[in-house]
Amino acid sequence: MSALKIEQGTSKHSAYDLRSNYADVNERHTLAVVVENEPGVLARVVGLFSGRGYNIESLTVAEIDHQGHRSRITIVTSGTPQIIEQIKAQLGRIVVVHDVHDLTVEGPSVERELALFKVTGEGEKRVEALRLADIFRANVVDSTLKSFTFEITGTPEKIDAFADLMRPLGLQEVARTGVAALARGPL
Amino acid sequence: MTAMTGAKMVVQALKDQGVEVVFGYPGGAVLPIYDEIFQQNEIRHILVRHEQAAVHAAEGYARSTGRPGVVLVTSGPGATNAVTGLTDALMDSIPIVVLTGQVPTFMIGTDAFQEADTVGITRPCTKHNWLVSDTDSLSDVLHQAFHVARSGRPGPVLVDIPKDVQFASGSYVAPQAAKTSHYQPRRKGDPDRIAELVAAIEAAERPIFYTGGGVINSGPAASQLLRELVDATGIPVTSTLMGLGAYPGSGPNWLGMLGMHGLYEANLAMHDCDLMINIGARFDDRITGRIQDFSPNSRKAHIDIDPSSINKVIRVDIPIVGDVAHVLEDVLRVWKSRGRRTERDALAKWRARIDEWRRVDCLAFRQEGPTIKPQYAVARLEALTKGRDRYICTEVGQHQMWAAQYIRFEEPNRWMTSGGLGTMGYGFPSSIGVQMAHPDALVINVAGEASWLMNMQELGTATQYRLPVKQFILNNERLGMVRQWQQLLHGERYSHSWSESLPDFVKLAEAFGAKGIQCKDPADLDDAIMEMIKHDGPVVFDCLVEKHENCFPMIPSGEPHNKMILGDASTSDAIGAKGAVLV
Numbered sequence: 001m002s003a004l005k006i007e008q009g010t011s012k013h014s015a016y017d018l019r020s021n022y023a024d025v026n027e028r029h030t031l032a033v034v035v036e037n038e039p040g041v042l043a044r045v046v047g048l049f050s051g052r053g054y055n056i057e058s059l060t061v062a063e064i065d066h067q068g069h070r071s072r073i074t075i076v077t078s079g080t081p082q083i084i085e086q087i088k089a090q091l092g093r094i095v096v097v098h099d100v101h102d103l104t105v106e107g108p109s110v111e112r113e114l115a116l117f118k119v120t121g122e123g124e125k126r127v128e129a130l131r132l133a134d135i136f137r138a139n140v141v142d143s144t145l146k147s148f149t150f151e152i153t154g155t156p157e158k159i160d161a162f163a164d165l166m167r168p169l170g171l172q173e174v175a176r177t178g179v180a181a182l183a184r185g186p187l
Numbered sequence: 188m189t190a191m192t193g194a195k196m197v198v199q200a201l202k203d204q205g206v207e208v209v210f211g212y213p214g215g216a217v218l219p220i221y222d223e224i225f226q227q228n229e230i231r232h233i234l235v236r237h238e239q240a241a242v243h244a245a246e247g248y249a250r251s252t253g254r255p256g257v258v259l260v261t262s263g264p265g266a267t268n269a270v271t272g273l274t275d276a277l278m279d280s281i282p283i284v285v286l287t288g289q290v291p292t293f294m295i296g297t298d299a300f301q302e303a304d305t306v307g308i309t310r311p312c313t314k315h316n317w318l319v320s321d322t323d324s325l326s327d328v329l330h331q332a333f334h335v336a337r338s339g340r341p342g343p344v345l346v347d348i349p350k351d352v353q354f355a356s357g358s359y360v361a362p363q364a365a366k367t368s369h370y371q372p373r374r375k376g377d378p379d380r381i382a383e384l385v386a387a388i389e390a391a392e393r394p395i396f397y398t399g400g401g402v403i404n405s406g407p408a409a410s411q412l413l414r415e416l417v418d419a420t421g422i423p424v425t426s427t428l429m430g431l432g433a434y435p436g437s438g439p440n441w442l443g444m445l446g447m448h449g450l451y452e453a454n455l456a457m458h459d460c461d462l463m464i465n466i467g468a469r470f471d472d473r474i475t476g477r478i479q480d481f482s483p484n485s486r487k488a489h490i491d492i493d494p495s496s497i498n499k500v501i502r503v504d505i506p507i508v509g510d511v512a513h514v515l516e517d518v519l520r521v522w523k524s525r526g527r528r529t530e531r532d533a534l535a536k537w538r539a540r541i542d543e544w545r546r547v548d549c550l551a552f553r554q555e556g557p558t559i560k561p562q563y564a565v566a567r568l569e570a571l572t573k574g575r576d577r578y579i580c581t582e583v584g585q586h587q588m589w590a591a592q593y594i595r596f597e598e599p600n601r602w603m604t605s606g607g608l609g610t611m612g613y614g615f616p617s618s619i620g621v622q623m624a625h626p627d628a629l630v631i632n633v634a635g636e637a638s639w640l641m642n643m644q645e646l647g648t649a650t651q652y653r654l655p656v657k658q659f660i661l662n663n664e665r666l667g668m669v670r671q672w673q674q675l676l677h678g679e680r681y682s683h684s685w686s687e688s689l690p691d692f693v694k695l696a697e698a699f700g701a702k703g704i705q706c707k708d709p710a711d712l713d714d715a716i717m718e719m720i721k722h723d724g725p726v727v728f729d730c731l732v733e734k735h736e737n738c739f740p741m742i743p744s745g746e747p748h749n750k751m752i753l754g755d756a757s758t759s760d761a762i763g764a765k766g767a768v769l770v
Contacts, residue, residue: 093493
């Protein structure tokens with residue numbers, strides 16, 4: 001009878017790793033999920049992602065139709081094409097999910113994220129921070145003699161770029177909302 | 188709309204939904220509902236001895252009737268004990284409605300006595316669940332719960348009802364007047380895809396039908412249409428564990444079960460086919476073995492009502508989302524209208540090849556010596572009970588596989604087994620649910636002694652309600668399947684896979700007021716089985732069998748279908764390092 005000799009690293013080859021014959025390229029997708037706004041609906045969606053091992057890169061949620069009790073959840077996720085299809089199908093079978101839209105594949109879309117940056121500094125660094133904020137069209141929403149709080153809206157990449165620039169200038173804190181997204185065009 | 192208390196509404200809604208039986212266990216947070224149950228005679232309540240058993244009994248009821256099973260339990264431990272059954276029903280797509288009591292709304296979140304976050308705990312193990320916060324919405328939620336449990340891919344739902352909601356009055360809406368749910372899964376398949384499938388059937392040289400529990404869940408019409416399609420085309424058919432009975436075991440095109448412990452001819456046909464038509468199955472890992480080598484040269488069609496089942500593990504060429512009965516009806520109609528064509532000569536060759544595999548006779552065993560072989564016990568049970576109005580339940584393990592291999596199912600809804608979750612302890616309570624639905628039928632639970640002990644308290648239920656369920660226990664004093672894997676995989680180190688202090692099953696049965704039979708001599712077996720069948724009441728049959736028998740054929744985990752092992756001779760190094768980490 002064979003002794004149990006598991007090669008180094010093979011323990012991650014669990015039953016969940018049986019998909020390897022498919023394209024292994026990760027894609028980033030933005031999904032818009034319209035749901036019935038009832039208690040626990042966000043937990044259902046988030047629980048699906050954690051329970052099945054999918055990624056959530058960002059998530060925003062708010063009620064968009066107060067009379068109809070509809071909320072829109074915008075999820076940025078990543079995975080192989082097959083995983084993305086699976087995520088959409090799994091979301092679609094949640095009983096309180098009305099619609100699942102993959103904005104990444106359903107034609108052009110706009111994506112925006114809002115972020116607040118707190119930057120502290122004095123002298124030339126403080127001036128430079130303000131100058132860069134102007135270039136990025138960030139607004140100053142709070143200031144003291146030693147700090148600024150900037151509000152910036154844009155694509156996640158733009159916000160990342162702004163964060164990179166602010167870091168050497170005294171970046172203290174960041175709050176980001178996650179992505180809100182809509183398809184372009186009339187409908 | 189009629190005004191009534193929440194508790195009364197529950198009973199009214201159950202009646203309006205056509206519920207005849209409720210399996211349950213009372214407790215503080217459901218007392219108002221139990222009070223209403225006491226004051227009526229239309230709905231029968233079956234008092235189980237553990238909430239897990241209530242859910243399995245409801246599953247047995249649902250699987251054998253096609254109607255949702257209903258469970259009523261209390262808050263806290265009542266609800267948490269139901270979790271295994273809910274998960275089991277979710278994995279096997281069984282429609283059940285579980286009603287749980289909850290502490291009053293004003294106490295939720297205070298860590299009250301017997302409080303648990305029931306909807307939170309059961310969210311991942313139900314198809315949907317609800318916490319009802321006011322009595323006015325209660326009847327609507329209950330009707331929706333039945334709708335969701337039944338519709339699309341069936342599954343378990345749970346309604347959590349706080350005690351103050353049960354006491355308060357509100358207006359009751361009848362099912363017809365209830366809010367219509369937007370949840371309406373698609374039933375008809377895409378006509379273009381169906382035409383594509385028909386064309387594939389016409390051109391296939393080595394086709395095979397691979398059917399699953401979806402055929403059973405779709406209803407009796409689906410099984411009828413499957414039989415018609417299979418027999419009209421002459422295409423061989425195999426089935427998963429869950430789908431047994433959809434096509435008759437005595438049918439001319441039947442290959443037997445496929446998968447890890449499936450038949451040699453079924454698995455080899457799956458591996459070598461050029462067209463695989465999956466009907467209501469889900470490419471489970473027990474079926475596929477190594478994904479990369481799964482049926483490498485076939486086109487694959489997949490009919491499933493759940494879009495998330497399609498392309499989940501195996502990429503298919505012809506996906507058809509829809510209800511099995513609806514889709515098969517269309518497939519048959521289109522195939523007939525196009526002239527009922529198949530590649531007859533190629534099919535004949537294919538069947539001849541399958542017949543060669545059949546001649547391997549992979550289920551052969553030799554009953555010799557003074558000890559009963561478990562295969563022999565199941566084969567004799569089959570021989571002595573076939574043709575009767577019979578329902579078979581099982582627990583989980585070797586005995587389950589032997590039952591699936593040696594018992595022939597002629598009709599759907601006659602086979603209750605825990606396939607997806609593999610729940611030891613499922614069979615006995617399930618047999619109680621089946622017997623409740625079919626009082627005059629012969630209901631047999633083929634069990635192993637270890638599984639059976641997990642819910643043996645239900646002997647109390649069986650005797651209280653005079654349910655003549657037959658517990659056919661293959662007693663090898665081992666956790667047989669665990670022992671088999673330890674032998675094949677862990678150097679014969681049998682870590683905790685045997686029971687050192689088993690009860691005397693005959694005395695145990697008698698202690699509960701049931702009949703106990705023990706049999707250890709192969710020569711006595713037939714008489715003992717007949718004694719069991721003839722006894723009008725619950726029987727515990729302790730069948731002492733060979734202790735070290737392994738279950739074959741077997742696809743070792745991590746291996747493809749054509750690497751099956753057939754018997755003890757070829758088991759050394761059967762499972763490689765990569766397979767060893769799979770379950």
